[in-house]
Amino acid sequence: MAWKLALRKFKRYCTSISCCDLCGENVGNSVLLDYSLPQALLCQYCINDLPYFNQNLIAGNLLSWPAIHRILPHIHFDQLFALSPYIYPFNKWLGQIKYLGRFELANLFSALLCAQWQKMVMHKAVIAMEIRPIDLVISVPLHVKKWQIRGYNQAHLIAKSFAEQLALTYDANVVMRVKNNDSQMGKTGNQRRKNLADAFSLQRKLASHIKHVLIIDDVVTTGTTASEISKLLKQAGVETVTLVAVCLTLPKAKKSSVVVG
Numbered sequence: 001m002a003w004k005l006a007l008r009k010f011k012r013y014c015t016s017i018s019c020c021d022l023c024g025e026n027v028g029n030s031v032l033l034d035y036s037l038p039q040a041l042l043c044q045y046c047i048n049d050l051p052y053f054n055q056n057l058i059a060g061n062l063l064s065w066p067a068i069h070r071i072l073p074h075i076h077f078d079q080l081f082a083l084s085p086y087i088y089p090f091n092k093w094l095g096q097i098k099y100l101g102r103f104e105l106a107n108l109f110s111a112l113l114c115a116q117w118q119k120m121v122m123h124k125a126v127i128a129m130e131i132r133p134i135d136l137v138i139s140v141p142l143h144v145k146k147w148q149i150r151g152y153n154q155a156h157l158i159a160k161s162f163a164e165q166l167a168l169t170y171d172a173n174v175v176m177r178v179k180n181n182d183s184q185m186g187k188t189g190n191q192r193r194k195n196l197a198d199a200f201s202l203q204r205k206l207a208s209h210i211k212h213v214l215i216i217d218d219v220v221t222t223g224t225t226a227s228e229i230s231k232l233l234k235q236a237g238v239e240t241v242t243l244v245a246v247c248l249t250l251p252k253a254k255k256s257s258v259v260v261g
């Protein structure tokens with residue numbers, strides 16, 4: 001009977017949302033520091049086992065790791081904070097949010113980013129390193145045509161949730177993508193820079209108090225996209241730009257050097 005089928009489907013749905021996305025265990029009361037995940041996707045064991053960068057080792061800035069600085073030449077942002085290299089399970093999740101519309105992963109990414117960000121802030125406070133207050137959070141925009149085809153911008157979803165959780169100001173309309181470029185996939189840094197020249201524009205004058213801007217993206221490969229946006233922001237009077245991403249793509253040999261978990 002139809003209602004029995006519907007009930008079975010509903011029961012299966014209820015069961016599936018309470019299982020860990022990675023190991024299938026009951027997610028029960030998963031808590032990431034103070035950031036609880038209402039529709040928890042991971043059990044505490046898998047959360048503890050995620051392959052994070054060791055933020056203490058790099059003082060919360062991947063650019064202070066010489067190997068990273070070398071693979072990101074010609075960049076205009078000042079700091080880079082990423083959760084993990086582009087490896088499992090983050091590479092799987094990033095593909096799912098981008099191509100399969102798994103929007104709930106945006107909340108997972110932002111909760112993980114907030115938890116790691118706060119840990120880094122606490123560590124810096126302990127070692128008496130100054131942290132410049134964040135005046136504005138933005139996300140890497142999509143061109144309107146790409147946005148219409150995909151229907152959403154995953155960087156925007158992550159950034160909005162990240163800013164909400166940390167009570168920061170988020171504005172999705174400061175920077176606009178005015179050129180619908182070819183894909184950046186497979187291009188060298190130099191080709192990417194040429195491809196992205198004049199791809200973005202600032203939509204309005206920034207308030208004079210905005211000195212530190214945080215740009216959020218899903219994956220950083222050559223840093224060219226965020227760098228082009230940073231250049232615009234700096235021309236508008238911003239002094240410090242921090243790029244925050246879920247993943248950083250690393251050359252193969254570097255993948256395990258500063259990863260914990």
Ligand SMILES: [Zn+2]
Nearest residue numbers: 020023043046
């Ligand atoms: Zn698990």
